Amino acid sequence: MPLAKRKIKEIAGHMGKKNKTDLGLVYKDATFSRKYREAQKIDPFHLYLDKPNMHKMLPNLKGKSVLCLGCGGGAECAYIKRRGASRVIGIDLSEAMIEHARSTYKGIDFMVMSLDDIQIKNEKFDVVYADMSVHYASSIEKLMKRVSSLLKRKGLFIFSMTHPLYDVLVREPPMGNKNGQHSKLFGYVNKNGKYTIYGDYFSSRKMESFWFDEGSKVRFNYWPLGRTFSSAKQAGLALDTLLEPKLPKNASISNKNAYERYRKIPRVIIFRFVKS
Numbered sequence: 190m191p192l193a194k195r196k197i198k199e200i201a202g203h204m205g206k207k208n209k210t211d212l213g214l215v216y217k218d219a220t221f222s223r224k225y226r227e228a229q230k231i232d233p234f235h236l237y238l239d240k241p242n243m244h245k246m247l248p249n250l251k252g253k254s255v256l257c258l259g260c261g262g263g264a265e266c267a268y269i270k271r272r273g274a275s276r277v278i279g280i281d282l283s284e285a286m287i288e289h290a291r292s293t294y295k296g297i298d299f300m301v302m303s304l305d306d307i308q309i310k311n312e313k314f315d316v317v318y319a320d321m322s323v324h325y326a327s328s329i330e331k332l333m334k335r336v337s338s339l340l341k342r343k344g345l346f347i348f349s350m351t352h353p354l355y356d357v358l359v360r361e362p363p364m365g366n367k368n369g370q371h372s373k374l375f376g377y378v379n380k381n382g383k384y385t386i387y388g389d390y391f392s393s394r395k396m397e398s399f400w401f402d403e404g405s406k407v408r409f410n411y412w413p414l415g416r417t418f419s420s421a422k423q424a425g426l427a428l429d430t431l432l433e434p435k436l437p438k439n440a441s442i443s444n445k446n447a448y449e450r451y452r453k454i455p456r457v458i459i460f461r462f463v464k465s
Contacts, residue, residue: 215407216261216283224405226262226289233442238457239349240265242434243320246347246461250274253315256339258304258348259322263290266297269318276314280307282325304332313341319348321457324409329416333424340464346426347462352433352455356396356411357388417460426462433458 215221229235243265251273257266260279263286270277280302281287290299302308304326317336326332336346358373374387393412400407418428436442436451 215405216281216286218405219285221400221405222262222283222285222289225400226264226286229261229264233436233440233447233451234456237436237440238434238451239321239459242432242457242459243318243347243349244268246430246432246459247272247318248316248345250316254312255316255318256280256309256314258307258317258319258336259325260290260299261286261320263287263294263297263299265318265320266290266299267294270294270297274316278309278314280304280309307335307339309339312339313344314339315341315344317344317346319346321349321351323348324350324411326410329410329412330420330423333420333426337424337426337464342464344464345429345461346421346464347460349457349459352458353390353411353414355454355456357390359387361387414458421460421462425465427465428460429463430461431459 216225247269250269252275253273254276255266255269255274255278257269257277257279260266260281261283263279266277266279277296278298278300279287279290280300281290282301282303284301287299287301290297304322305328317340323329323332333346340346354375358375361372361374375390376387378385378387391413393410393416396409396411398407398409399405421428433455434457435455436448438452440448440451442448442451
């Protein structure tokens with residue numbers, strides 16, 4: 190998720206290898222959790238691209254049950270509750286996030302829980318909602334199957350993630366030059382018959398991103414779009430709606446360069462799948 194300074198580094202190795210996930214563990218840090226919650230209130234990504242379009246994907250929630258995956262500080266759960274949901278559960282790996290959520294929002298069940306081990310029994314939901322969190326799961330295939338098992342028939346799985354075409358952009362030079370200047374590239378450069386390739390769309394892999402400062406390292410998974418669709422199909426979920434939000438013309442962003450980037454380069458993709 191784009192927040193403050195976001196320098197991305199690809200990590201050798203592919204998803205699915207034998208290793209216990211440590212993705213998203215930085216959220217356990219109380220200081221990082223506070224910075225994250227504060228940034229969400231002012232970040233153009235959340236204000237104009239992600240959250241308003243995730244909210245558009247929600248059905249009439251009156252009397253519905255909703256499970257929020259990676260609920261963070263609980264704000265999205267509270268929004269869903271205000272929309273009329275009768276039962277809302279939020280889970281997150283971060284104890285600091287859940288502690289904040291429990292102390293701030295009442296009438297919602299918040300639990301410390303990993304997306305890799307969702308321990309909810311004897312309950313099914315009308316909607317499972319995941320705002321920028323599915324890429325912290327160690328396996329999208331396992332997550333899709335688990336979500337499907339938690340949905341009622343005709344239930345919806347609504348989630349957002351960084352657009353794959355944004356995550357494959359390669360920073361060149363990796364840390365910028367002495368003036369902080371850099372490019373983000375995808376494709377190839379042909380110089381006298383010698384090709385330099387930038388980016389790798391097809392290979393699923395772990396990536397690192399630095400937010401706020403060099404000490405705030407977030408790890409997440411990347412995979413191509415086809416893997417999202419195939420894992421959903423295998424889990425009995427059919428695509429209902431797909432959004433690739435574009436920054437509105439009237440968005441209030443003072444940085445002209447940032448405004449143009451948000452208008453022309455895809456940053457987020459949002460899915461709504463329905464259980465057959």
